[in-house]
Amino acid sequence: MTYDSEIALRAIALIAGIGVSISGLEDLAMLKCFSDQGLLSWEVNRLENRWSTLGPLSTLMNRLISFRCFRFVLLARMLSAVLVAAVASVSSLNPTLLFVVFASSAILSLRSRYGLDGAHQMWLVLFGSLFLAHIRPPGDIARVAALWFIAIQTGLSYFVAGAYKTVSRSWWNGQGLIGVLGTITYGNNTLYKLVTGHLLIARLVSWAIMVFECSFWFVFVGDTRIVPFMLALGVIFHVGVALTMGLNDFLLAFPAAYPAVVYCVSGSGIVLSAIRGS
Amino acid sequence: MATIIEALPSQRLQGYFLPEVISPFIPRWTFFAPNPGIHDYHLLYRYQFQGGAVGLWRQVAQLTRRRTKYAVLWNPEKRVNKVLTDLATTLVSYANIREENALIQVSIPYILIINYVSNLPRPWGSIKIQFLLMRRQAIAGSEEVIFVSSLHSIL
Numbered sequence: 001m002t003y004d005s006e007i008a009l010r011a012i013a014l015i016a017g018i019g020v021s022i023s024g025l026e027d028l029a030m031l032k033c034f035s036d037q038g039l040l041s042w043e044v045n046r047l048e049n050r051w052s053t054l055g056p057l058s059t060l061m062n063r064l065i066s067f068r069c070f071r072f073v074l075l076a077r078m079l080s081a082v083l084v085a086a087v088a089s090v091s092s093l094n095p096t097l098l099f100v101v102f103a104s105s106a107i108l109s110l111r112s113r114y115g116l117d118g119a120h121q122m123w124l125v126l127f128g129s130l131f132l133a134h135i136r137p138p139g140d141i142a143r144v145a146a147l148w149f150i151a152i153q154t155g156l157s158y159f160v161a162g163a164y165k166t167v168s169r170s171w172w173n174g175q176g177l178i179g180v181l182g183t184i185t186y187g188n189n190t191l192y193k194l195v196t197g198h199l200l201i202a203r204l205v206s207w208a209i210m211v212f213e214c215s216f217w218f219v220f221v222g223d224t225r226i227v228p229f230m231l232a233l234g235v236i237f238h239v240g241v242a243l244t245m246g247l248n249d250f251l252l253a254f255p256a257a258y259p260a261v262v263y264c265v266s267g268s269g270i271v272l273s274a275i276r277g278s
Numbered sequence: 279m280a281t282i283i284e285a286l287p288s289q290r291l292q293g294y295f296l297p298e299v300i301s302p303f304i305p306r307w308t309f310f311a312p313n314p315g316i317h318d319y320h321l322l323y324r325y326q327f328q329g330g331a332v333g334l335w336r337q338v339a340q341l342t343r344r345r346t347k348y349a350v351l352w353n354p355e356k357r358v359n360k361v362l363t364d365l366a367t368t369l370v371s372y373a374n375i376r377e378e379n380a381l382i383q384v385s386i387p388y389i390l391i392i393n394y395v396s397n398l399p400r401p402w403g404s405i406k407i408q409f410l411l412m413r414r415q416a417i418a419g420s421e422e423v424i425f426v427s428s429l430h431s432i433l
Contacts, residue, residue, distance in 0.1 A: 026354035037397035039341075039361045044393050048386045109302040114368075114387075115361035121305040157307040164311035171311065179316025182416025184344050185359045186315065192416065246349035246356060 004263060005143045009133060010088045011259035012150065013098070016126045017085025019252030020101055023123070024078025027108075031074070034111075035067050042066055045112045052110075065111050077104035095134040102127035118157070119249035125153045126256055150260035155217045157254070158234075162213025171210060174202030186245040212237060219265050227265050231258050317413040319366040323395040325404035326429055333401070335410060365391060366411045370424050383428065396432050407432050 027034075036043045042065050046052040052061055063069060080100040087093060105123050109116060133146035170176030174195070181192040195202040212233055219230050235255055242251040322335040341362045343355055369387040382388055395409050411425040 022352070026352070027357065029354040030357055033358050033361065037394065039358065039365065039390055039394050041390060041393055044386060044389045047389070106303060112361075113302060114364040114390075115357050117356075117360060118305075118307065118309050121307070124303060125305060153305065157305065160307040161309045161311055164308045168312035168314075170313060170316075176310075176314040176316065179415065180310065180314045183316065184318045184414075185356075185363065187416070242350045246345040246353045248350050248353050248356075251350070 008259040008263035012256055013084050013088035013093050015252055015256035017081050020081035023249050027074050040112045073104050073107055093134050098131040102131045119253035122253040147260040147263050150257050151264040154257040158213045158216035162210050165210045171206050174206050177202045177206045188244045317415050319362050320412045322410045326406035327403045
């Protein structure tokens with residue numbers, strides 16, 4: 001059991017480390033956005049919360065989150081993520097590195113609630129869990145608990161997203177998908193032209209997304225043979241989202257959690273054994 | 279448990295159970311649902327010059343740029359696009375609430391945007407700045423102005 005949980009934790013760290021490295025580099029490329037003159041100015045954002053404007057916590061946090069310091073927080077995040085990915089591929093993980101990635105990602109969340117997406121939320125779940133798992137020795141129940149937490153969050157993420165879509169008329173009639181594909185921000189001109197001419201395709205794709213998201217939790221209760229199928233569908237879904245919408249961070253953030261799902265649903269290790277055997 | 283509370287439709291319930299400082303860390307997994315974002319948001323600004331003349335609206339192009347073909351691997355612009363979308367939708371939601379409307383000029387999204395446009399390189403003789411938010415919907419072929427700020431001194 002210890003061996004299996006170690007493999008799962010290292011696989012998560014490898015994929016998530018690569019993902020946060022790319023995301024960190026992207027943030028460094030858009031550094032001006034975080035400056036005092038940018039749209040994510042801390043000097044303005046700090047006025048939004050009581051904790052960041054009054055009291056001793058505000059003095060400490062303002063030093064850390066102000067742009068002067070925050071540049072180095074972003075740099076530390078990116079470099080630590082690179083190291084996490086590198087270390088995960090060869091040996092066991094260092095809790096300090098995991099903490100730096102988690103804490104710097106948490107600072108990003110604290111700094112502003114604008115501009116963050118679901119992939120960022122998943123980085124927090126993954127690195128928070130990885131850190132807590134690795135402050136305990138191998139074989140400790142904390143490592144298994146961390147994997148279960150990641151797996152349950154993954155199941156919840158798909159189910160909540162799917163359930164919310166099912167109460168929306170625009171997802172049932174395909175107009176929501178057409179609308180998204182028509183935007184500059186998340187759209188795709190070729191696909192937009194295709195689905196506007198063929199409404200049935202838009203409907204079928206919308207329904208397929210809802211069915212996939214709502215039924216993902218079957219991996220926890222159904223036959224273990226459906227697990228590889230559902231995870232493959234998940235990867236295809238995220239590749240599609242990355243290609244059509246440019247949400248490249250989702251491509252690694254969610255599949256990074258799949259080793260935890262595999263570990264948890266395998267129970268006696270049936271699925272892991274099959275993967276190792278193939 | 280906190281994730282389930284965060285997924286509840288009622289913000290009042292969320293605020294009751296989740297303290298302000300913890301809230302940013304609780305995942306909210308409602309991607310593109312229930313109503314997906316079907317608009318592009320555009321930020322425009324213009325100057326008023328000494329003597330009262332007002333210049334033409336200019337668009338901040340880098341905030342709503344079309345993605346490159348490499349976006350599947352490298353897409354740094356997505357953060358600023360999302361920031362503008364978040365700020366615009368929040369600002370409009372404030373503007374739609376009567377009690378909030380009077381205080382909109384001291385809301386964080388308003389100050390963030392006016393702070394940003396005020397720091398853009400400005401022409402000689404300009405004394406005031408104003409911003410405008412516009413949204414475009416490809417599906418309906420419509421463009422609409424959703425918010426116009428007051429004129430603010432930039433001296």
